[in-house]
Amino acid sequence: MFTNMSVRSLLRLSGCIFREANAVSSALSAEPLTCSTALLSGPNLRCGSFALQPQVRHYARAAKKSVAASPRHLSDLTPTMLKLDYATVPLAQTTDDVVKRLISLELASHKEKLELKKELLISKVQRDKNDRNSEEVRVAMLTARICNFQDHLQIHPKDKANKRRMLMAIDKRKKILKKLRLIRYDAFEKVCEQLGITYTFPPEYYRRVTRRWLAKKAFCLKVFKEVQKQKAEEKNKMKQNKVTKDANIAKAQ
Structure with a gap:
């Protein structure tokens, strides 16, 4: 039912x-x-x-700040400059406009521009025309490479691999500059002036500060003070014993 x-x-x-x-x-x-x-x-x-539903306008969203781009290290190369392979050819100056445009930097690749920039930096600091392996030349080559990495990281800031290569090149240049400063100080000053390098002195001691290291350091200092205190007490006892012995010897005489 x-x-x-x-x-x-x-x-x-x-x-x-x-x-x-x-x-x-x-x-x-x-x-x-x-x-x-x-x-x-x-x-x-x-x-x-x-x-x-009403459209969301996102009025509370923070506006993106435009970062002023720093000048590129290849900006001083004019498009009328000839490529590195044709710079020493005398006939390159007397050719027509079409050929000049083909062999100039106007249609050159980034690699060709970088090679020309590297040669210009080397010519500023090299000892003679055949110098290709001195400390000054190696610093100039590393400087061109570091500037190229810096320009690349401005466009691609999350490129970790090239950032690591740039830091390795900076460390290598620091070692060469440190050696050049000890051997030939006048050449060191000339290289820093011509290439626009600001040399900073490395710290005397590298140590990562952690809580464990600070606690260990405080404990070691406390132990050192106690040991110094015990040594001072032992010295005072030895002096007192010596004074008493001298007094006993004087009495016995």
């Missing part, structure tokens, strides 16, 4: 649901959805029988 009543109630509910769905569909088909500009201007946007 109860099962029959439950089945009948379910059938009545389903019939009501179907009637309401048919009524809604007929109303939607009879009334088309229209969205006017007047309706869309308010905070609660309505389109027909549907409510639209």
Whole structure:
């Protein structure tokens, strides 16, 4: 009996649901959805029988600050300069404009421009025309490479591999400059002036400061003070013993 009543109630509910769905569909088909500009201007946007959410403008988002780009190290190379392979050819100056444009830096690759820049830096500091292996020349070559890495990292700041190569080149240049400063100080000053290098003295002692190291250092200092205190007490006792012995010897005499 109860099962029959439950089945009948379910059938009545389903019939009501179907009637309401048919009524809604007929109303939607009879009334088309229209969205006017007047309706869309308010905070609660309505389109027909549907409510639209207002557009999020992100007014609280912080504006991105534009970082001023530093000058590139190849900016001093003019497009009219000839490539490195054609700079010493005398006929390159007397050719027509089309050939000059082909052999100039206007259509040169980045690698060719970098080679020319490297040669210009080397010519500033080399000892003679055939010098290619002195400390000054190696510093100039490393300087050109470091500047190239710096320009690349301005565009691609997340390039960890090239950043590591740049730091390795900087460390290598520091070692060469340190050696050159000890051997030939006048050449060291000339290289730093011509290449625009600011030499900073390395610290005397490299140590990473940690909480464990600070605690160990404080403990060692405390132990050192206690040891010095014990030594001072022993010295005072020895002096007193010596004074008493001398006094006893003087009495006995």
